[in-house]
Amino acid sequence: MATADDSELLKRLLAGDQQAFRELVTTYQSAMRAVAYAIVGNRHADEIVQDAWLSVVRNLSGFEGRSSLKTWLLTITANSAKNRYKQNRREVLLDDLPSPHGTVDDDRFSSDGHWLLAPFAWHQDTPDALLTEEELRECLEHTLLSLPQLQSSVLVLRERQGLELEEICNILEISLSNVRVLIHRARLKVFATVEHFEETGEC
């Protein structure tokens, strides 16, 4: 359902308030880019987002508020991306790629499943404290970009954009079990990277 904020913004958009369009783009463009990136990859993602924005403008008066504004925008983005690439319908790529600092894999455990190398205490252990370090912020951005395409998108949509798993499934047309696998792999790689950062001070 559309929120009160959505309705307020929508009113201003329909009235042609340029500042409202600025707010719309500022608030939602990165989520839209994550959706486009999941479907068409890096090379065409920006193009798809631009297409989607124009489509949003053309269809704004038809937005009925049955979903949130965000879900509506992300669905338009996914449709723009899929229309463009109808011919080569993508398979969900669950193939995994190694990450620079690895992941939390079998090597961390003994044969009976106990930790061989247990997690250690971090210097900073709250989000705000971690984010005060510029190098770590950059390192996180870098890590998100270095993940395989779908892992990156799904993690960004889940964590950074706060989408529910079901919303991610619906927008990207991926099964729940695949979304769960993708998120888990992505999180473990981010975990390994931050652990490496806490240990060495380097990304």
Next chain:
Amino acid sequence: MLSCKQQVARSSDYLDGQLSFRQRLLVRHHLLFCPNCRRFIKQMRVLSATLRKLPEPPPADLEQTVEWMMRERSR
């Protein structure tokens, strides 16, 4: 009882509320007795919250995009 490795394998599903009641109890039971895994889960939670708060730069092409949208609107 779950092993640490099994607990780690279920950690995202645990955090996302995707486990069955029984599975969730198994994880909770393991966490009760395993300080290493308690630390792991706590750090996983911190990372989720950190990614949520990671500041996003404003879109680089903001003004251009808004201009296109205004133009499209007046068509």
